[in-house]
Amino acid sequence: MSEQQLSALRERLTATAEPVTIARIAEAVRASGLALGSSTTSDLVRMLRDELVGLGxxxxxxxxxxxxxxxxxxxxxxxxxxxxxxxxxxxxxxxxxxxxxxxxxxxxxxxxxxxxxxxxxxxxxxxxxxxxxxxxxxxxxxxxxxxxARRSTATVEELASQWSPAEVWLTLLRGVVAARLNFLVSGSTGSGKTSLLAAMLSECPKDERIIVVEDTTELQPDHPHVLHLQQRKGNVEGVGHLGMGQLVRETLRMRPDRLIVGECRGAELKDFLNAMNTGHQGAAGTVHANSAESVPARLIGMGALAGLSPESVSLQASAALDAVIHVERRQNRRLPVGVSLVDRVGASLQMVPALSIPSTRGPEMEVPVAGPGWDRLRRRIGLH
CATH class of the missing domain: 3.30.450.370 (Beta-Lactamase)
Structure with missing residues (x-):
């Protein structure tokens, strides 16, 4: 096919306001009258799809x-x-x-x-x-x-194929979901926070209603009753903006069994904490942090964007959140490396380590170490 014929096909597909779909592309190729073999036709349709409606x-x-x-x-x-x-x-x-x-x-x-x-x-x-x-x-x-964001969400069992020891983490994470603890998954960019949260939400009972609030939709848990709200940016004049905080407030009128904030990164933390402190159990979200110990500073920083003092954030977060699950990427494996309970000592928000895996050289040396919060966490999730 010549460049001129290819250009004519492009113009035909984009000449109207009608959406460019795979069906339209295939029909335009068939109607072009070009003598093409089946494999050539398929390649041409795929190329036009990538160029016009895909990622080139x-x-x-x-x-x-x-x-x-x-x-x-x-x-x-x-x-x-x-x-x-x-x-x-x-x-x-x-x-x-x-x-x-x-x-x-x-x-x-x-x-x-x-x-x-x-x-x-x-x-x-x-x-x-x-x-x-x-x-x-x-x-x-x-x-x-x-x-x-792959729609074919991995299960916790599939994710656990990279973990060691898998059975310990599987039992613990399922216990957190079953006990309806409010938790955050912390970690750096690309550490697997969203994948782990989606897999854990897939473990929720199928008769629960999960409402997810995100700036850009990514969470795709394998669950029959998941609803997504996505924030909307304003136009050039700034009109029409609908932020995360307002969406969190809207979910409270939508009868959520579990309220999920895909990523806590700003002033919406105030509304999220308020929701958890008014009877919403089983809530969850993710937060960027280098370690579980740095989560309090991140929360205080986000609270400041909403006009909350550090003392107010500490008070509300310690009452609302039960646990923080920290994930890391080690040797191209994404895995949970620690679970901490959320506590308050005086006016300070603190993480109490319950179970952690020290940084090691390889999977064969990954041995979970119980921390001062282990017995309390074990009782909370019903482990004996």
Whole structure:
């Protein structure tokens, strides 16, 4: 097929306001009158899909099993992250204009805007969360980050294949869910917080109603009754913004059995703590933190954004939260490495270690160590 014929197909598909779908692309290829074999037709449909409604040259990488992130750096190189760690992909863009054009198309397709007036933007296309930055903010060149949220959520058993000893963590995590403790999953970026939380929510009884609030929808637990609320950004004039805090308040009128905040990162913490302190048990969320011990400082910082004093955050958090489960990425394995109880000593919020795995050289040396909070946690979740 010549470039002229390919261009004509593109124009035909984008000439109207009708959504470009796989069915429309296939129909346009069939109606083109071109003599194509079945495999060539299939390849052409796939290429047009990737270019018009997919992620272009990045789509084949997104479709690969085990890939969690696809990254384009300022030198037009493409990297992937996943089960094998960060690796250079066999894809490279030919020019800065090509990368910037793809970034703008993806953000526009997701309903956002990326230009000199707004050089940083994010959005969502299907199961992918897109983030893009263009110069002069991106010094070396346009950068694109794609985070893939797989709908086929792994179960706790599947995740536990990377843990050691798996049976200890499986029993503990299931106990936390069954006892309806309020908990946070803490960890750094890419440590597996969302995957673990989704797997734990899949363990909830099937007659429970789970309502998830997120800035960008990622949590996809395998559960028959999950509802998602996603925050909305304002337009160019700032009109129409609907933030996380308001969405948390809205959930309280929607009869949630479990209220989940996908990621606590700002002033919505105030509403989340208020909800947990007014009788909502089994609530959960994630928080970025380098360790469980650094979670109190993170919560106090978020509380300050909502006008709460450190003493108020400590008082409310110690009454609302029961536990923090910390996860880390060790040797390309994502695993829980500690569970702490949330307590208050005087005016300070503190983490009381219940079970932890010290940093070691390999899985064969990963031995859980009981801490001062272990007996209390064990009684809370019914372990003997």
């Amino acid at each position: 040259p990045l789509q084949p990488l997104v479709d690969e099993a085990g890939i969690t992130d696809v990254l384009v750096d300022g030198q037009r190189n493409v990297w992937t992250d996943g089960a094998l760690g960060l690796q250079r992909a066999g894809v490279q863009f030919s020019s800065e204009e090509q990368v910037r054009g793809l970034a703008r198309r993806l953000i526009t397709l997701s309903g956002g805007r990326l230009d000199e007036g707004q050089p940083c933007a994010d959005g969502r296309i299907g199961d992918c969360r897109i983030h893009a930055v263009i110069p002069p903010i991106a010094v070396e060149g346009t950068m694109i980050s794609v985070r893939i």
